[in-house]
Amino acid sequence: MRAVRRADLDQVIALDATVTGVEKRSYWERVYRRYGHAPRGEQRWFLVAVAGRDVVGFLIGEVRDWEFGSPPCGWVFAIDIDPRVRQAGIGTRLLGALCDALRAAGVRQLRTLLASDNTLILSFFRSQGMMAAPMIPLEMDVQPAPRARR
């Protein structure tokens, strides 16, 4: 369990592509730039679980301040574990490492957001003690602009 390094990124991208079925290299490059070497005090964490030379899991989290009026709280917005090594406690250790960092930063709450049909990850977070938060995610379709009259 350690902070991500530039050399890990290809494996992180490959692991994400395995789990989600979509390779998003440019997205992960941006995430790495923002979370991979956050300056001290920025309260962002990009952690990897490594077995030998293989990245077998990763987790990304940060502290968000006063989002929609909420006092500073921890957010975990990405977690993936290699399907071949699931059920071995790797996700629990990654989340534990983030909680340790949050605790040290004085943060006492951790949140996340998931698709309601993502029962695998939902079950994982539930097993770690997460419960429904007092907030409701909302969304709407942004309709295409009406065509201008000529």
Place this chain on the structure above:
Amino acid sequence: MKLQVNTLLALYSVLEFAADPQRHIPASEIAAKYGVSAHHLAKVLAELARAGVVESVRGVGGGYRFAANAKRLTLMDVIGQFEDISSVPHRGAGEAVAPADRAISQVLSEIDQIARATFSSITIATMLKLVQKAG
């Protein structure tokens, strides 16, 4: 949200069995604990046995024991054996539906979706932790 009596009995029973998976628990013991008739509970347990959640053990010290994986079995898996929580009546495709009906149906579907997601994300192993915490 309110679950039917049999569904609740099934959940109580599954939690009892999963808390001590090696033990054969007589139906009468659970019936007495939750104040229901053994006959009533037997029907619930038979349904759980059919679904492979518990298995019956015959003979002296018989009863039922847990037969599923507590880390994989969700509340939805148990509830789904006894009731359909997506209870919003859907009108037939060709049937005339008032806009208000459609709008109400949309909101009720949203509530059902959240309920299903909640039940599907909580395993029996997680519930046992919550039970312990609540105790």
